[in-house]
Amino acid sequence: MVGGFFKQLFKSKNNNNNKEPQQANEQLQQNLMSSLKDNITHVSKILGNSSDIVIRTANIGPQNNVKLSIIYTEGLVDTQLLQILIDSLIFKVNKNDLQSQNQSNSSLITVLKEKIINVGSITEVRDFSTLTTNILSGHAALLVDQESKAISVSIPGFEKRSIEEPQSATLIKGPRDGFTETVSTNTSLLRRKIKSANLWMEEKEIGTVTKTKVVIAYINGIVNEDVVKEVHKRLDRINIDAILESGYIEELIQDETFTPFPTIYNTERPDAVAGKLLEGRVAILVDGTPFVLVVPSLIVEFFQASEDYYQRSDIATLLRFLRFLCFFIALVAPSLYIAILTYHQEMLPTTLLIEIAAQREGVPFPAFMEALMMEVAFEILREAGVRMPRAVGQTMSIVGALVLGQAAVQAGLVSSAMVIVVALTAIANFCFPSINLAASIRLLRFGMMILAAMFGLVGIIFGLILLCIHVSSLRSFGIPYTTTVAPFIITDQKDVFFRVPWWGMFSRPRLINQKNIIREQNNPTPKPQSRKQ
Template sequence: MVGRFFQRKPNNSSRETSNDEQAIQYQQQKKEMLLPSFEDNISKVKKTLGNSADLIIRVLHIGPENSVTIGVLYTDGMVNTTALQDLLDSLINKLKPNDINSPDRTSIVTAIQKNAVTVGEVEEVKDLDKLITNVLSGHAALLIKDEPQAITVSIPGHEKRGVEEPQSATLIKGPRDGFTETLGTNTSLLRRRIRSSNFWLESKEIGEVTKTRVMIAYIKGIANENVVREVHERLDKINIDAILETSYVEELIQDEGYTPFPTIFSTERPDAVAGKLLEGRVAILVDGSPFVIVVPSLMVEFFQASEDYYQRADVATLLRFLRFFCFFIALLAPSIYIAVLTHHQEMLPTTLLISIAAQREGIPFPAFVEALIMEITFEILREAGVRMPRAVGQAMSIVGALVLGQSAVQAGIVSNAMVIVVSITAIANFCFPAINLATSVRIVRFGMMCLAAVFGIFGIMFGIILLCIHLCTLRSFGVPYTTPAAPFILQDQKDVIFRMPLWSMFSRPRLISQNNNIREQINPPSKPERGTRKQ
């Protein structure tokens, strides 16, 4: 769906510069400015919006002898009704007669801004397109008779979901709040954790039709300025009708599009984003999406969970070892089973080989076809479980797997050993904290199974070599994807496979933050002297 209505701007720098200048001049000429005629401005707004039923227009006569006429425009359901009533009361009661009767007519606009408008963010608008955009974004617009400009007041009040625990990244120990679809709520969740004047937020508007607000968040002095500049440049090059979710932005700004592995990290957890901002990364928040993307991203991040930093270092290290082990199981278990049964039966102990041969007696398919049938069946069950209603989906996937597996064994289509291999592979695939990495492993697993069926163990080794080469060629905003393993950085090994104690991780990732690599050093906990006892 996306490919039908987006275009990327050309990469030719000189031609791109001239085209951008021409586009800016054209947009400036294209802007339709507001007129002094009060009635003409209102009729233009109505005509542009097609006399939309949710556009509310109220005309107020204020001042002595009702000498000033003001039109209030807003979208029904998009503004806070209480704040709107306060705004209307202020317009009627707080405007001074001296300001209204002043010979300088521009003082009316100034008086309204300073005295009458006491709520929301105030902006002076002079063109019709900006006026309509603000009205559709939850602003109330004030059109003043005989004035070629308008005042918009931000009083959004649309319905929104409350802060809840994210379903895609649950924890046993840790904070329970998660991002929502409201951009202001998401920025406040980050502000609660990073109360620093160096925490900067910069806003952009992307999408010719949707005009979606996109926020860039980073910590000044810690984040790499080159990365911040690169983020701005890539976002500015997006030429698309609609941005409906963070994935749109992720797909349009990533370094490499032809890879199964995610090169941009996304999460619903504010604590995870705050931790990455403190390492020198840049976060991108999209209005209407509960997921926040963080760049640059490394492959090791997809094995790390927020809970690793809320437990003891030894427990977190053990869990990371388990995740890496599950990665190899999910990637290679069916391939090794196929390779051994097809090409290398001598590698199995005699007792085990006889047991597997007895199970496979009467199976009409080779091991590769047998594994392919089971993998495809499990993928169908997984997808059906996701699309079904939540109360039914989980039960259907579990019961479906048990019934189909047992029935397939009794019918002589697959063996018991193959059911065990596919089951442990599927379980290991759920151990990754990032669901997009689990999807990547599922894709690569089918390729490894084909190599194992044709070339055996040598095919698996060849596939691993190709996979390592591919991973080493990937970049995420200029940073090697396999950092700190390749290139190997010794000081960054404290938070890869091992999770060292917090007091020992006094340096930030070297290739991520190049401005301020040293954190505030924490002294290790002191041990009490032997023989002393707390009274």
């Protein structure tokens, strides 16, 4: 019965009543006609006579005997470049141009493209599908009467957000630039970081309706070609109407769907993406979002911050150990509290046990219900703080947590120790550089609490074993998710739990990069030597 429910839930329904979309697709696949009037009518019909589609028709030439039209989308083109284009068409087409066209038997489109138009990148278009896509992407389409092809001039000029420090990954020391929602700006930020001819970028268009631009970036000679082919393969098989954010693609190309752990890394920081490209990874940039995907991804990456590489190695190593400690606190602290108070009171010192027992004397709920209520209350406060306006969101979260915790203790619903455990767990959960991993721990924490309430410490250990088995079974684009730890590669331990000095970071991860392992082939950076005077 359950299987039948899921079959019906994910069953694709093929309706035969999709005549209008089929007719629209047939109209798009048609080639341009020689009649300017027919072409304009057809384009207007495809675009639904939209008010933001501007069509300007004029007669040019010495005797005004050449009729043409310019079609563009208002708000998506640069008005100054558009005026330059119009002026060049009106004032630069002369008798000599028309005579040379007649003598060489070339089309007027070719003459305009080669001699008259001097702005933007120019391409020839022969079908309505490409023509309308270009018009809706910030191009100006030039159609000439008696010509069955058109010119598409790229002059985008839409409003875009300036480059700012990313809010999801702030640093004390490091670059302040972050990706924006414009993919061309994001690719230029990567070019500024990596000024190499081997930084290759390949473009795709995904989404039958949105036609979202997706760019695949990698460094030739360092990247594993099999990973690049796999990325292309997974992107090519996406058949969806819209891609509005990189999260759509992340969910459609990941190796494992039903796992709480993120198997694809995403970030707003250009320096983080540049560093991973130099390790041999592949970046996926999606137009319309500042979050860039990086594959393959390893679990240890979610404990690493960009700032680790901008400060001393000993400080970075200490902070990494602190993040691993916070991982275990956020995962098992409430479940340990439940297990010890419910099954293993002998593990606590007598004085502490008496103090906690005195606090819980008036609490009517068992430890599990006590922890569950506080965790759910904190999750509600956190979600409310995120969704509320920024001016009041943080204040509401802090004041709400303090007031709610104090009131809950005074009302006898929870103990003071439980409030401390939940607060410490919440703070530890904010220590991860990756918000995706923090969300995973929030989900897993409830499962560990249930196991602790049922079986005590045995349940916690059993849950950790299941977690290790699950993580070890995951892969990211064919690479084991726990690479460098399982399988254990001793040469790659210099950037896992420890961050060795830069003079020791002479090689790239071996399983990710099968070639060009050594970063400095000819003259490795020597270890600094102290000088005695």
